[in-house]
Amino acid sequence: MASLKELKSRISSVKNTQKITRAMQMVAAAKLRKAQEAAESARPYAERIRGVISNLANSMGDGGDAPKLLIGTGSQDTVLLVVATADRGLCGGFNTNIVRKAREEIVALERAGKTVKLYVIGKKGYDQLNRLYSANIVKYISLKEERKLHAGIARNIGEDVTAMFDAGEFDVAKLIFANFKNVMEQVPVSQTIIPANASIEVADEDAGGPDLNGAIYTYEPDEAGILRVLLPRSINTQIFSALLENQAGEMGSKMAAMDSATRNAGDMIDKLTLTFNRTRQARITSELIEIISGAEAL
């Protein structure tokens, strides 16, 4: 059995760990609230831009002059997976879940004979994917240096992706991130961002387009001109909202993980304290017995 001194130092070390996990939990809770607010305030823009594109796409049809970003290159041989994860660990299975989703996609695509390229955002995802698919990774970005998520980051990534598409480096782009449902649940999803019409069909059913009372939209400049500018922007927006969802998810997951860590530490302290008291009592008893039997022997 461990000595009293050993037990004492173990108790205090677990107590210190508990303090740290509790602090991390509270920090995550505060950051979660901010992240949720950010995600909330970015929503109107994302919704409007999606509505506008589905409107335009409907009025343009699949005409020959439709931009490639909308209708695709006509082939689907090379797929770019944009995998967004967090830069920090200690947030439960958050990063692992996203990477697992990405791996499922990669396996399925490779089985279908397609070439897969990976564009990885976030250090944790990179570390995990680099072990298995280092040959597929074309680009890696860490957001560790950024103190706050802003639209500019997403714009840089989006422009990068669009430039790669224009250079013919891939045919289809999918975005993999975790959708924030609540603190306990973040669902990894894969969303097609290029070609854009793949994502529009779904959006169309609930959007339905505004009621124009039979009037006709005027476009300034023409529809194709507007789409050319609008589509890259919509990609940036989708990346931005994915990053925001991720941020909220990471914080939520971290909060849950740290909460259970704090609870586990509490359980451990209870158990150790019990053992400590028992050991102490046993020692006192045996000391007493020694004294008494010593006295009797006289």
Added chain:
Amino acid sequence: MADTLTFSLVSPERELFSGQVDQVDLPGTEGDLGVLPNHSPLMAAIRTGAITVYSNGSEEKFFVEGGFADVTPAGLTVLAEVATPLADVDPADLTARIEKARAELEMMSDEKAMAHRLHIDGLEAIFNMV
């Protein structure tokens, strides 16, 4: 005039303005335009410049960098790439950006330069306002 226009200005980060107004002036890529209540449906691209919102005799200005204006019977929505209330624009920061943009202009191909020059003009116009 009894009619008012429902106007909302949204940037990717947040909604900057939402409410009933009398008139909104926009810097369109094809020229400036004013939107009054009951405007016909219109979709216009926006260049860098100032948006002026008129309501109840007072006016409010916003600095926008590119985006779209969407007019429907329900009202006007401006989707701006970057939007800031004019009062929050920092002249020193703006000067730095104008200079940087000018330097970039030198390296550009002709077709891109056109759009870029418009951008610089917009920045300068804003600079004159603050």
